[in-house]
Amino acid sequence: MSAGADEQADAVVVGAGLTGLVAAVRLAQAARGRRVLLLEAGAEPGGRARTTEHHGFRLGLGPRALYRTTRDGLRALGVRVPGRSPDLGGARALRDGVLHPGYAAAGPLLRTPLLTLRERVAVARLLGLARGRSDLAGTDAAQWLGDRLPTERARQAAFAVLRISSYTGRPDLIGADALSLHFAEVRRGVEYVDGGWRTLTDALLARARELGVELRTGWRCAVVEGGPRPRIVSADGHAVRSRSVVLAGLPQRAAGQLLGLAEAGADSPAARPLHTACLDVALSRLPDPRSTLVFGVDEPLYLSVFSRTARLAPQGGAVVHLARYDDGSGLGASEVRKRLYELLDLSQPGWRDAVVHERFLPRITTMTALPEARTGGLTGRPGVRVPGHQGVFVAGDWVGPHGLLADACVLSATRAAEAAAARL
Ligand SMILES: Cc1cc2nc3c(=O)[nH]c(=O)nc-3n(C[C@H](O)[C@H](O)[C@H](O)COP(=O)(O)OP(=O)(O)OC[C@H]3O[C@@H](n4cnc5c(N)ncnc54)[C@H](O)[C@@H]3O)c2cc1C
Known part of the structure; x- marks a missing residue:
């Protein structure tokens, strides 16, 4: 496509996961009346924050707790999400294959016979x-x-x-x-969100639309050419020119490749992702209502009955999320699944008779780049500006000196959007 036929926009956000949705809302707020395009490769927005629905049950892609930084960042954009804090007092600790009263809260910790x-x-x-x-x-x-x-x-x-x-x-x-x-x-508190994180991404999308943001799905960005007016080209050759572009939620290496910095991304010492295995289960009834939160001690396992705290299941039903964190042991997917089932058997005996839906995610990316000690931890992460590419900004869980997981997404998206808006 020739440059003369390029579509024109004031600002473009590539990626409509949590990071891109926050960036689009903040950009549209800061640059009212300007044309902001939000381009998403997938069929729908939400990215890894998506929630799926099965017979009235809402299942996130793995367990999700909303931290205060994320919640406050959303509030600052005019987005409020309903949710409540889980009760940590009744948590159990799994050690040597046995459940013990847990120590996730101060009281049980000071009483536990495990220490x-x-x-x-x-x-x-x-x-x-x-x-x-x-x-x-x-x-x-x-x-x-x-x-x-x-x-x-x-x-x-x-x-x-x-x-x-x-x-x-x-x-x-x-x-x-x-x-x-x-x-x-x-420690400032976490919340489980009613309806799952879909509630949060839907609310952000509604806010973005209210502010005039145009969302395009099925739009995969293939190249970003730098310069005073960056040119964003899709996989099928459509091109958009704008003053600013935010690459939002793309892993560091993917963002580097779009910009032709593939070699830098490949060698980047900060590019080691973090994966988790998740088992998401919808049950028609909860066999043991007392066993709703389990922390593995000698094995990196976790179970939480999310529907005990948030509205996620029809009357009488339950949504249970389990996870096994990657500890570098290299266990295969079938062994990991077996251990998650064992934990569910132990915590909720008889659960198999009540299954409405289950989903096993053997290796979902929880963080696209772990802030490792060898790369300087949080302070070693790159900033929102891309050296040598004026008008191009990055945001996501690997960007900026503050926060982990969604907190890093919201903080860096806000920062990148403000820097992008300042160019308009
Ligand atoms: C199992 C699990 C549990 C989690 N639990 C928590 C938690 O408890 N608390 C917390 O704070 N965080 C949690 N997180 C992290 C949080 O969900 C993520 O940090 C956040 O959702 C990432 O959003 P993102 O927009 O940066 O990335 P993504 O959600 O990956 O979105 C990126 C988007 O960009 C699109 N895209 C990619 N390439 C292109 C392209 N070339 N062109 C156009 N579009 C493109 C993708 O399709 C996608 O929609 C969890 C994550 C997982 C996986």
Whole structure:
């Protein structure tokens, strides 16, 4: 297609997952009256925050907890989502194949027979007083816990709690700054969202439309040519010119490839993704209403009955999410699935008779790039501007010095959108 026939827009956002939806809303707010296009390769927006519906049950792609930073970021855009905090007091801990009263909250932690008094106090201090330490950039979490806790058992117990909120099973890799800052954030409270994260992406999309954003689905971006007015070209040759473009939610390597920086992406030391295995289950009834939250201690497992807290199931039914975090052990998908079933058997005996729907995701990407100690943790992540490409900005879970998971998406999307709007 010749440049003369290019479609014109003021700003373009590529990718309509959570990051792209936030970026589009913020851009449209900051540049009222300008033409903002939101281009999505898939058939619908939402990306990894999608929720599917089965006979009235809402199933997220794996478990989802909304952190305060994300919630506050959405509120600042005029988007409120209904949800509630899960009760951590009744959590159970899985150790040696047996369920014990858990220690996810301060009370149970200080009483648990799984740790000695000295261990309990040390773990409680670490978790209870974690304020977030940016000076820990460059230190891995294994070393941080090793320095602060007296025994391997105490380290395992603390990491069991930290793992749930960060999704990482690799204390030897993740930067202690990222883990401690994130945990301090999580202690401010988390919420399970009524209707699943679809509620959140639908609300963002409605807000974007209200502000005049135009969404195009089935539009896969293949190339972004830099310059004072970047040119965004689709896989089938359609081209759009605009003053600013935000590449939103694309992994670092994919964004680099669109910009012709493939070699930089391939060598990037920050490009190691984090995967998780998830089992999402809809049940017509919950066999054991007391067993609704389980943290694995000696194995990176998790189970939560989300419908106990959020509206996700029809009357009497239940939505249960299970996960096994990648700990580098290299277990095959069938073995992982077997262990998730074993946890469900233990927590909810008889569940098989009540299955309405189940979905196993052996390897979904929870973070496109883990903030590793060796790359400087959070402070080692790239910023929203792409050196040498004025008018091109990036946002996503691998961008910016703040936040993990959706928090990083919302913070970097807001920052990128403001920088993009400033060029209009
Ligand atoms: C199992 C699981 C559990 C999670 N739990 C939590 C949690 O509890 N709390 C939390 O805060 N976060 C959680 N997260 C993380 C959170 O869901 C993600 O950080 C967030 O949804 C990522 O959004 P994104 O827009 O950056 O990326 P994506 O959702 O991946 O969206 C990117 C979008 O870009 C589109 N795209 C890609 N390439 C192109 C192209 N070339 N042209 C056009 N479009 C393109 C894709 O189709 C996609 O729609 C979890 C993630 C997973 C997988």
